[in-house]
Amino acid sequence: MTANTFNETAEGVYLITVTPFKDNGDLDLASTDRMVDFCLERGVTGLTILGIMGEATKLTAEESRQFVRQVLARVQGKVPVVVGASAAGFAPMSELTKSVMDMGAAGVMVAPPSTVRTDDQICSYFDMVTETLGPDVPWCLQDHPTSTGVQMSSSVVLRILKNSPTCVMLKHEDFPGLAKLSAVRQAIEKGDLRKISILTGNGGGLFLPEEMVRGANGAMTGFAYPEMMVDVVNAFKAGNVERAFDIFDCYLPLAKYEQQAGVGLAVRKHLLAQRGAIASAAVRKPGPKLSALDLADIARLVARQEKKLAALG
Amino acid sequence: MTANTFNETAEGVYLITVTPFKDNGDLDLASTDRMVDFCLERGVTGLTILGIMGEATKLTAEESRQFVRQVLARVQGKVPVVVGASAAGFAPMSELTKSVMDMGAAGVMVAPPSTVRTDDQICSYFDMVTETLGPDVPWCLQDHPTSTGVQMSSSVVLRILKNSPTCVMLKHEDFPGLAKLSAVRQAIEKGDLRKISILTGNGGGLFLPEEMVRGANGAMTGFAYPEMMVDVVNAFKAGNVERAFDIFDCYLPLAKYEQQAGVGLAVRKHLLAQRGAIASAAVRKPGPKLSALDLADIARLVARQEKKLAALG
Amino acid sequence: MTANTFNETAEGVYLITVTPFKDNGDLDLASTDRMVDFCLERGVTGLTILGIMGEATKLTAEESRQFVRQVLARVQGKVPVVVGASAAGFAPMSELTKSVMDMGAAGVMVAPPSTVRTDDQICSYFDMVTETLGPDVPWCLQDHPTSTGVQMSSSVVLRILKNSPTCVMLKHEDFPGLAKLSAVRQAIEKGDLRKISILTGNGGGLFLPEEMVRGANGAMTGFAYPEMMVDVVNAFKAGNVERAFDIFDCYLPLAKYEQQAGVGLAVRKHLLAQRGAIASAAVRKPGPKLSALDLADIARLVARQEKKLAALG
Amino acid sequence: MTANTFNETAEGVYLITVTPFKDNGDLDLASTDRMVDFCLERGVTGLTILGIMGEATKLTAEESRQFVRQVLARVQGKVPVVVGASAAGFAPMSELTKSVMDMGAAGVMVAPPSTVRTDDQICSYFDMVTETLGPDVPWCLQDHPTSTGVQMSSSVVLRILKNSPTCVMLKHEDFPGLAKLSAVRQAIEKGDLRKISILTGNGGGLFLPEEMVRGANGAMTGFAYPEMMVDVVNAFKAGNVERAFDIFDCYLPLAKYEQQAGVGLAVRKHLLAQRGAIASAAVRKPGPKLSALDLADIARLVARQEKKLAALG
DSSP: OOOOOSSTTOOEEEEEOOOOBOTTSOBOHHHHHHHHHHHHHTTOSEEEESSGGGTGGGSOHHHHHHHHHHHHHHHTTSSOEEEEOOOSSHHHHHHHHHHHHHHTOOEEEEOOOTTOOSHHHHHHHHHHHHHHHOTTOOEEEEEOHHHHOOOOOHHHHHHHHHHOTTEEEEEEOOSSOHHHHHHHHHHHHTTSSOOOEEEEOTTTTTTHHHHHHTTOOEEEEOOSOHHHHHHHHHHHHTTOHHHHHHHHHHHHHHHHHHTSTTHHHHHHHHHHHHTTSSSOOOOOSSOOOOOHHHHHHHHHHHHHHHHHHHHHO | OOOOOSSTTOOEEEEEOOOOBOTTSOBOHHHHHHHHHHHHHTTOSEEEESSGGGTGGGSOHHHHHHHHHHHHHHHTTSSOEEEEOOOSSHHHHHHHHHHHHHHTOOEEEEOOOTTOOSHHHHHHHHHHHHHHHOTTOOEEEEEOHHHHOOOOOHHHHHHHHHHOTTEEEEEEOOSSOHHHHHHHHHHHHTTSSOOOEEEEOTTTTTTHHHHHHTTOOEEEEOOSOHHHHHHHHHHHHTTOHHHHHHHHHHHHHHHHHHTSTTHHHHHHHHHHHHTTSSSOOOOOSSOOOOOHHHHHHHHHHHHHHHHHHHHHO | OOOOOSSTTOOEEEEEOOOOBOTTSOBOHHHHHHHHHHHHHTTOSEEEESSGGGTGGGSOHHHHHHHHHHHHHHHTTSSOEEEEOOOSSHHHHHHHHHHHHHHTOOEEEEOOOTTOOSHHHHHHHHHHHHHHHOTTOOEEEEEOHHHHOOOOOHHHHHHHHHHOTTEEEEEEOOSSOHHHHHHHHHHHHTTSSOOOEEEEOTTTTTTHHHHHHTTOOEEEEOOSOHHHHHHHHHHHHTTOHHHHHHHHHHHHHHHHHHTSTTHHHHHHHHHHHHTTSSSOOOOOSSOOOOOHHHHHHHHHHHHHHHHHHHHHO | OOOOOSSTTOOEEEEEOOOOBOTTSOBOHHHHHHHHHHHHHTTOSEEEESSGGGTGGGSOHHHHHHHHHHHHHHHTTSSOEEEEOOOSSHHHHHHHHHHHHHHTOOEEEEOOOTTOOSHHHHHHHHHHHHHHHOTTOOEEEEEOHHHHOOOOOHHHHHHHHHHOTTEEEEEEOOSSOHHHHHHHHHHHHTTSSOOOEEEEOTTTTTTHHHHHHTTOOEEEEOOSOHHHHHHHHHHHHTTOHHHHHHHHHHHHHHHHHHTSTTHHHHHHHHHHHHTTSSSOOOOOSSOOOOOHHHHHHHHHHHHHHHHHHHHHO
């Protein structure tokens, strides 16, 4: 793994990390270190923190700062760290951005608020984002209608990217989204749009190989087995398309299980705790809990996954 | 009242009618006649039937045909009758449109389905509507985000109107919507858009005088006192702006009460029954019922309204 | 395959069928026969028609009748046929139900309208459904928040089932929904709820084996390979749980691709046409079209699926 | 005006204040003092700050603290000050609550997050709120489906109030909401629910007299003319119901204009600036701007209102 820069050439896997808590709900900084190491050892090319799956909205302002500082200290610049900065207002967005850039973040990620609907409203909003972040903060446009309710057409995504020279990356998570991914990729190829990095998380990463076929530069999503995404992306880069699908298919049943909205975060933390990446699987309230039946499901899917991976070799 | 045509010159009041039922829930055709007479006597220049407030979705196909036939027979061409034709698919939209045009309707009204979101999706949808209705059916574009969830920007409304030569009217019901109304009106004045008729129902008619100031051609909404809208529109046409506001203000407290989503239809039917326009205030299930407290509210507001109107002279 | 009855003992696979059209968009009755044969030959225990994936809202009333009649004539009572009867009003629901029961349907399926929200509103709505359908029409409760926006808690589902003696089946499609499935199953086991049939379609059938583990009686969803669901359900009944997962995993990548909202129906019809079950893959407007890239994706996934199935034996 | 306590006996008018900014967008602390004086002079019995109309989400954490501190210092305990504490997570809710209670706030106000839907989810959420706030912080339950999307039935409101001994007030803003208000009031009268204070803001205060008739204890909403609400509530308490309606009707046309979602806040700040309560009408981005046509509308409505008030005497 070589150092990577958060700019339009970014590729590989930007992992959306969880935020580790202790069983009593306190922020777990020791586990934060272990989790960072766990990710780096598996070959991720970037980290994205304080996203939805990072329980960002459940942290106090002070906890957010502590967590960002801890991650950045542990990463030591080996990979870029992007911080979620979506906010209902521009003053808090600006405050958070300044704070994390000062600490050493590589850039921020912004999704539209659920209140913008029409093409013009969406584009105006991102004009203000660009102005708020200023000329020195590279940022990633998050397109995730499932959580925001905002549908951005391909032409709107192109307008935003054209209007904002500091936007260097698209986190492509519309679902279904393959057609949009192809439209943006083709606009770049035709020269209608400058080169940007497109990382995908369509359906929680469940379409990663199909997206690589269509020209994605890698993945930005979360999964308790980041090596799956790293291996799939690397197999593609090496030209082994069928191999990439083979690897992916081994993990798909568990990935599908982990991508269940709501309960999925508890599944992910359970697996990460089991793998030793974090000490506790605790999710802050309001949050889901796993039942004995859920745990049995997971155990079966893990066992089957291991068997398949062993067979694949 | 003079005969009016459903085209881009339409003005005055197109009343959204209720659909009368008997106490046992059956369609009440005798009351349909009385209601038509009631509206015509109060000076409406058009009728719009089978809209949301007409409980269209609660009718069987056969009942819809019966009701349309009865209304058209009673109107005898004195004013144009527009029929709501919004549908999830184009085959049923086409079937309904053909059926009502054959019976003598003047045109249809179409709102977008809640599934379209982006500017392009909305415009494509109305391209298909235009194709479905064909070159001979004039139609009214209904812009009512409260019920459809579809936000059409001013520029989208302009695109639809430009693409569809058979669209002759905008039913303007976005809320708040004064800025959009002004934008469409200005586009017509600048010659960017051909002349169309703009009838308003913004907030259930609660902004009628403000909308007339901005260049609306009249109203298309429902209210148990259609004469209010007729008188307000006529006062404007006669240049008596303050008089128009004076009339409107007498009715506003009751209009506000009648515009409560859901329960409002029961209020309207109660008032229409009380005024003799229909025999029964019955609303089909699932529908609201008025409590004794609601009835007392209405009685007070009616008494106060009468007093104010008497004072106004 | 033995004859099955649409009642609380129903099990196996009730396939949600598509509605076949010709390339010109006309209803294709010849393909309707072929499709029915195709399903029956693969061992389905029931058919569900005129659902969302059956493009029900795009048919005229007359086309709906024609299609139902054709399906029933071809099925000849070999398996029960359930007809989607969700409607905005009770009069059209009653009209459609009477019509299809007279033709020989086994029962109907009803989902809540998007306007009901609170527990009480949902339960009241289904009290009216029960009354509307009458004592002689068995029906299936469809719980599909993704399309309806209505969240029914486990306790609400139990209330509805207790209040409605004619509801014999739950089409379980909440997502994530495993916890709810377990809650309903446990209520039956504890005797808190009479026995009903639970058929699942959670996430478009993507959780079928996990649902069988939790006590589902089978599946009610659509897929271009109905034999997958039949084989998975049969493997479970035979006690071969791992075999059931093995079969399922072969199909999962393509099933995932076919379950993409919107475009998925075009994928399904393309596959059905390719398999000879219908003559044309045409989807009525407004509807999705497949691109060359989509077709290439599908071809790869089909080839991989065939290889896996061959290896599984 | 006598001192009032924020508990179950609260009545009168708790005004939802704006947050004053300078033309350059900075927080305007001098205007904060003037605005507090303006409200106190008009007889409000409480203030509610950092609500939606207070642009709370557009403030940095530090600005929020500054504003709360300034308001509390100026109020000097003359009336209770309630602070909006709705948050996506309980850690930030707890942090904000502790902070404002330490500064001298009387209590907090909490609305449900848009992610809870079923009765059980809503009640569980407020159990956690009660636990988070602890036994010493009195709070107000905000029921505002228009902004939250959460529909709480009367029975859910009763369950929440029963489960939470520290909830002393219901901010009743469901729309339409008269039936719910009556249900809660009747539960208190029957002894099914302990006494709580019910302040209303139904439709932005547009139903204040109807709500007083049904037993509301006063109003909690915003309006550039707080004296309207004070006078209406006092007239009711004095038994002059028709007088209360008369006062209300003078203000209704402007209140209606000010309650337009989105643009309404700009209208309110324009009026407050015009009345000398704040120095600048600036709204922080993203926010609405008034057009010349809007300003003309407002000027007409103000002139007409003054004339009516003079006539009323």
